[in-house]
Structures are given as structure tokens and as C-alpha cells.
Amino acid sequence: MPHDRKSPSSLGDLSVGVRLFPEISGEQRLMLDSVIRLVESNCPLPVVRRQAEQNRLGDADLRREFADLGCFGLLVHEDHGGGSLSGNGVVDAALVASERGARLQPGPFVGTNVVAYALSEAGTTPGLEALADLVAGKASAVWAFDGALVGDRRSVLAVRQDGDELVLDGTVCGVQGADECDWILVSALSSDGPVQVLVANPTGGMTLERVDGMDITRRFSDIHFSSVRVPARQRLGGSADAEGLLNRQLAVACVLSAAESVGAMDANFQLALEYSRVRIAFGRPIGSFQAVKHLLANTSLLLEMAKAVVAGAAVKLGAGAPDGPALASIAKAFVGERAVELTHNCFQVFGGIGYTWEHDQHLFMRRLASESFLYGSPVAHRRSLWSHADVSTGARTGERTGGRVDA
Known part of the structure; x- marks a missing residue:
């Protein structure tokens, strides 16, 4: 053939x-x-x-x-x-x-x-x-935050005040780019609520452990803190504003992460679309077969929906709209799941060639699967949106409806 x-x-x-x-x-x-x-x-x-x-x-x-x-x-x-x-x-x-x-x-x-x-x-x-x-x-800098802040896991990082210093103990897992950055912004829960502190890399008592991740185009590390002491003046803002700033950061991270995913989705789909035109089977391009046509049409719609939800979230969040953070969480949850669906659809178009190491398809699948869990999983964001909604009226119970930060 x-x-x-x-x-x-x-x-x-x-x-x-x-x-x-x-x-x-x-x-x-x-x-x-x-x-x-x-x-x-x-x-x-x-x-x-x-x-x-x-x-x-x-x-x-x-x-x-x-x-x-x-x-x-x-x-x-x-x-x-x-x-x-x-x-x-x-x-x-x-x-x-x-x-x-x-x-x-x-x-x-x-x-x-x-x-x-x-x-x-x-x-x-x-x-x-x-x-x-x-x-x-x-x-460069990375944001290392305790997963408990977005409801993904229990708290594994502790921050306490000791005179004019903050003391950090615990681990932040799977921080992307930690071993190639100069600054780490650490966010965690303390007895007084959320705390954010800027830590230089390297700092005494802090160690980075490289971990294997699905996405081989980027590097991930677990950051271990063992009684790391940082001057209290490197804390961002006061305790009163910490939660608000942290919520806005999370919303921005969600939108930018989802935008990166949408870019990878678009490129992956374009590769599959072009392949459907040039791959010949039974004397015809495979894209001319009805089953492949339907698959590509459905995938194209999925991609356009992802673009729309990210674009809408970016516009509202950047404009300071009250529902901006909620839309950011919606975008992160939607794209995080649909990105994996899209790349599986592209696999169906590529067939056996898509499973080879030499083909770029697996690089897109690795990136999209990994990105879906950065800055909170789709499940965590949906859970947070639900927890802040009044199901009897359809109204929000508070201004912050996306990503969770519970003091």
C-alpha cells in the first residue's frame, strides 16, 4: 500500500x-x-x-x-x-x-x-x-506553591515566623524550570493564612531533585526545604493582601498555561490535518474518507472552543472583571481535559506512525498531558467553582470563584 x-x-x-x-x-x-x-x-x-x-x-x-x-x-x-x-x-x-x-x-x-x-x-x-x-x-523565576492551595493535595510545606526571618520546611513537587531559574516564589499556608516569599536559587538548606516527567521538552524538579531561613522583608505584601494577590496570580497562571496548551493543540491539529492530505491509502488521501473527515471536523470544533474559552478568560481577567478568575478556572479545566482528547484524536489520524519516537506527535501529547496538571488539575478547578456556586440560584457565593485559596 x-x-x-x-x-x-x-x-x-x-x-x-x-x-x-x-x-x-x-x-x-x-x-x-x-x-x-x-x-x-x-x-x-x-x-x-x-x-x-x-x-x-x-x-x-x-x-x-x-x-x-x-x-x-x-x-x-x-x-x-x-x-x-x-x-x-x-x-x-x-x-x-x-x-x-x-x-x-x-x-x-x-x-x-x-x-x-x-x-x-x-x-x-x-x-x-x-x-x-x-x-x-x-x-528567570518559577512559582513553587503548595498543592493544598488549589485543593489538589494535602499541605506538605510549612512556613513560620522566627523573629525577623521566615523558616520554610517541606517539599514542593514537580516545579517546572526550577533548576534553570534564579528566583523561586514560594507560596504556602501558615497559621496566619497564605504566605508568599521570594527565595534566591541557590539558598542554603534548599535542594533541588530532578524528577522524570512525561514532558521531555521541559525539566521538572522537586524542591526540598530544610529549615530554610529567609529575611522576613522578602515576604510579598502583608497578611491582609496575601490571599487576594495569590488568587490573582493563580488566575493569571491558569490563563497563560491554558494559552500554551491551546498553541500546542493548534499545532498538533495542523500536523494531523496536513498528514490527512498527503497520506495515501487505497489510492486516495485518507482525509477523503468519511470517518476521518468526521474526526477532523469534531477535533476542529473542539480546538475552536478551547481558543474561545481562553481568549474570553484573558480579556475578562486582564480587564479586572469580577468573573475573570472564575473564567480562568473554567479555561484551565476545559483545556486541560480537551487537550488530551485532541491529541488522542490526532493519534487516530496518524495511525502507526504517530507511535514512533521519530515522529513529533508524542512530544505534543507529552506536553499537553503534563500541562493539564500544572497550576491545578481540571478536577480541582471544577471542584472550586462548584464550591463557590449557589446551586439554588445559580449565583456565586463570593467574588473569587476559580482556583481555591482557603486561609
């Missing part, structure tokens, strides 16, 4: 972009074109695969070039060296995240942006000093 095949990396045309939004401004288009050219010139998919197989860290020079395009200052106040293109930094950052996701870019892009946002919002002196390096691309 004839089997026409292109090399995996040549399938599809990613240069046109993900199109997370139907329409964007000229300034946004210019930035995205610059981001796409930067990635395709320095870290296209074949390079990502090679780095993964060689277990190499991310490229610090490439990070600085992203910073030169303003990619790490979109959620930062202008008086702190940042600024957005459209007036809605979450939308701008989500656009960049979607293009990075389509190309399976390594490195803690979401983590650095979330930490930069938190430092800018808190406005404390030690944080602002670190923030300048994050915006300039001289340093």
Missing part, C-alpha cells in the same frame, strides 16, 4: 500563527511576528527535540532576546519597567504563550511572568530589585 510521508517537522505551516484571537492590533501582530521569527531561527522543533534528548538546559541568550521584545514585562506596571501593547497585559501575554506552546518551547515563560506580575503588584523593595532583572531577561 502506498505511504506518502513528509518528515514530521515539515508537516503544516506554523508561520501564520495560532490565531488565539480572530483579530489583533497591528502592534500585537508585529510582536507575534517577531516572536515567531525568533523561535523559528533559534529554537524550532528539531532543536527542541535535540535539546530534550541531550537533557540540556534552556538558552539564556534566547531568553534575553524574548525580553528585548518585551515578553516578560507585559504584566508589569509601567513605573516598574513593564507595559502592555493593548492595555490588557493578560491578553498580550496569552498571545505570546500560545505561539510558544505551538513550538513546544522550553523554559519557565509562564512562571517568570507570574512571578513578575506578583512582584510588581506587591511593590516591595527586594522584589522590585529582582523584578528589574526578570523584565530585562537577565534572570
